[in-house]
Structure formats: C-alpha cells, structure tokens
Amino acid sequence: MRVPERRRGEALVRAIHEAALVEVAETGLGALTMEGIARRAATAKTVLYRRWPTTHDLLIDALAQAYPVEVPSPGLDDLRGDLIAALTLLTDWMQTLAAGAVLAIMSERHRYPELTDDLYRKVFDPRGGTFTTTVLRHYADHGQVDPSRLTPITTQIGEALVFKLSIDLARQPTADELAAIVDEALLPALGL
Structure with missing residues (x-):
C-alpha cells in the first residue's frame, strides 16, 4: 500500500481551502467545523x-x-x-464553489453579520467591490472615463443585471446578453 505524499506549504493550503469550500457546499455554514474541513483535506485539525x-x-x-x-x-x-470580459469573469465565477459559499454567507447574513462584514472588507473591497469597478477605475485613472460617473449605482449596473438575468432566466447570461448589458446599460450610464 502506497502512503500518500505529505503536502506542505501552498499545496496544503490549497487543499484546505478547497476542502472548506466543498464543506460549506455540502453541510452549510451552520455545520461548518474544523473537524469536517480537516477530514476532507486529509490533514490534522491542529494544522488548521x-x-x-x-x-x-x-x-x-x-x-x-x-x-x-x-x-x-x-x-x-x-x-x-x-467590461464584457469582466462580466464574463463574473458569470464564470458564479458557477464555482466559492460563489456558492458567498451565496451561503449572504443568505445568512442576519445570523453571521461579522462574517458578512469580513467578506466585504477582506474579499470584495480590496478588489474594487464589483466585477467592473477595476476596469472602470483603470480607464478613469487614465482619462478615458469621467471619474464623476463612477457612482455606487453605475459601478453596480453590470453586476446587478447579470444577477437579475440569471434569476429571471434560470441560467447564466449569454455572451450576447453580456454585450447588451454593456452596450445598452453600462456605457450609456457612463455617458459613453
């Protein structure tokens, strides 16, 4: 019988991260435990x-x-x-275990307000808040977009419409629908 190679460093951290996301998907936030994550990652709880x-x-x-x-x-x-690439990145990400974990946190924000605060402070905010914000700020910083147009509403239009279409259509928006969001809503809102 071959003994599995012992993981260390980044390989071990990746395995633990993946185990945590799978554990949330299968057990939910309320049943998430270090024991369950450690078992799934095939490591000791003390390592976690x-x-x-x-x-x-x-x-x-x-x-x-x-x-x-x-x-x-x-x-x-x-x-x-x-902008289309940013919304495509969003729709691709929405199909991951990480997106499922985010949905679990947001669905139970009343039970875990500190966790929700950490999600924004440590995950969303450092990356600009929404999937189009980094692009919009990049173009604004270089004089291609009027910075005064980057409001809390305009920076959320693309993401909000992706979520709305996903709910209404019970599927991810197509490439043509993502382009329409950019052409018919986001660019006009930016005055472009």
Whole structure:
C-alpha cells in the first residue's frame, strides 16, 4: 500500500481551502467545523488551528484566494471589451464553489453579520467591490472615463443585471446578453 505524499506549504493550503469550500457546499455554514474541513483535506485539525483561529477565518481566506481579479487591457483601447470580459469573469465565477459559499454567507447574513462584514472588507473591497469597478477605475485613472460617473449605482449596473438575468432566466447570461448589458446599460450610464 502506497502512503500518500505529505503536502506542505501552498499545496496544503490549497487543499484546505478547497476542502472548506466543498464543506460549506455540502453541510452549510451552520455545520461548518474544523473537524469536517480537516477530514476532507486529509490533514490534522491542529494544522488548521495553527493558521486560522475559526472556521470563518479559514472560509474568508479561501474566498479571498478564489475570488478572481479583473485585468483591464494595458493599452486602454477596449473599454467595451474589458467590461464584457469582466462580466464574463463574473458569470464564470458564479458557477464555482466559492460563489456558492458567498451565496451561503449572504443568505445568512442576519445570523453571521461579522462574517458578512469580513467578506466585504477582506474579499470584495480590496478588489474594487464589483466585477467592473477595476476596469472602470483603470480607464478613469487614465482619462478615458469621467471619474464623476463612477457612482455606487453605475459601478453596480453590470453586476446587478447579470444577477437579475440569471434569476429571471434560470441560467447564466449569454455572451450576447453580456454585450447588451454593456452596450445598452453600462456605457450609456457612463455617458459613453
């Protein structure tokens, strides 16, 4: 019988993060335990406690690592394409275990307000808040978009419409629908 190779460093952290996301998907936030995560990651519970004091700390760390980052085109020559790419990144991410864990947190924000606060403070806010904000700020910083147009409403339009269509259609928006969100709502709201 072959003994599995012992994981260390980043390989072990990735396994623990994945185990935490799977555990939330299968058991829910209320039943999330260090024991369950450790068992799923095939490691000792003490390994988890050395790095994360609570399951919520571990979960937030896993979400921070799994949350995608927008990368606007460096040439500042395709705002429309960069916005569509950001919304595509969102729809791809919405199909992941991390998105399911975020949904679990948001669904139970009344039970876990500190966890929700940490989600915003440690995961969403450092990346700009929404999936189009990084692109919009990049273009605004370089004079391509009027910064005064980047309001709490305009920076959420794309994301909000993706969520609305996903709920209404019971599926992810298509590439054409994402382009329509950009062309018919987001760009006009920016005065472009």
